[in-house]
Amino acid sequence: MEASTAPWTRCLLDENTFNENFMNQINPRKTYLCYKVEILDGDTRVLLDEKKGFVQNKGANEPGKPRHAESYFLDRIRSWNLDRGLHYRLTCFISWTPCHSCAQELATFLGENSHLSLHIFASRIYSLPGYEAGLRKLQAAGAQIAIMTSKEFEHCWENFVDHQDRPFQPWDGLEVVSQHLCNSLQTILQMQEN
DNA sequence: ATTTTCAAT
Numbered sequence: 035m036e037a038s039t040a041p042w043t044r045c046l047l048d049e050n051t052f053n054e055n056f057m058n059q060i061n062p063r064k065t066y067l068c069y070k071v072e073i074l075d076g077d078t079r080v081l082l083d084e085k086k087g088f089v090q091n092k093g094a095n096e097p098g099k100p101r102h103a104e105s106y107f108l109d110r111i112r113s114w115n116l117d118r119g120l121h122y123r124l125t126c127f128i129s130w131t132p133c134h135s136c137a138q139e140l141a142t143f144l145g146e147n148s149h150l151s152l153h154i155f156a157s158r159i160y161s162l163p164g165y166e167a168g169l170r171k172l173q174a175a176g177a178q179i180a181i182m183t184s185k186e187f188e189h190c191w192e193n194f195v196d197h198q199d200r201p202f203q204p205w206d207g208l209e210v211v212s213q214h215l216c217n218s219l220q221t222i223l224q225m226q227e228n
Numbered sequence: 229a230t231t232t233t234c235a236a237t
Contacts, residue, residue, distance in 0.1 A: 061231075061232075061233050062233085062234090062235095063233070063234075063235040063236085064234060064235080065233095065234040066234095067234095090234085091234040092234085093234070093235060093236095094234090094235065094236080095235060095236070100234075100235095101234085102234045103234065104234090105234095129234090130233070130234065132234095133233095133234070136234085158231090158233085159231085159233090160233055160234075161231060161232075161233070162232075162233065210230095211230085214229085214230065218230095
């Protein structure tokens with residue numbers, strides 16, 4: 035069997051897809067979401083390697099109803115029926131922060147699933163109306179939300195990209211843009227609702 | 229200080 039058709043490659047992005055969607059200084063019109071799942075046991079974290087993967091949104095130009103990437107992600111989590119007697123950490127690396135609607139859905143989901151924790155690292159901030167309140171609501175529901183830095187981009191490259199043993203190559207401006215977005219996100223998350 | 233973005237002018 036060729037490497038490209040081996041079962042594990044189904045959960046890997048090709049290099050171009052990763053770069054086109056996660057480069058933080060451009061604004062692609064689609065969203066990718068990479069996820070991993072760990073069991074938390076005291077100070078120990080056990081990665082469930084078979085539950086790592088990625089989803090992408092379905093655009094308005096495709097047949098059927100458009101769906102954001104987070105919706106597909108929630109479908110997958112629900113399909114696993116994770117043991118309520120254990121505690122899990124879900125980590126997402128997503129190319130845009132959740133819109134207000136998805137943030138609300140995720141917040142509700144976390145409220146109904148106290149055995150799950152959610153960490154979100156986003157490449158850039160999706161800033162259509164209502165996004166700030168949505169992100170604050172998601173944070174209030176217990177999610178940790180952060181901007182991807184070179185550390186997270188490299189982690190994604192190593193774990194979610196079919197990189198053919200090539201090392202991660204940071205792009206020009208990665209750090210500057212990331213730092214700016216970190217500052218913006220902090221301001222958003224610290225603001226009070228009114 | 230940085231934007232128009234989970235497509236369709």
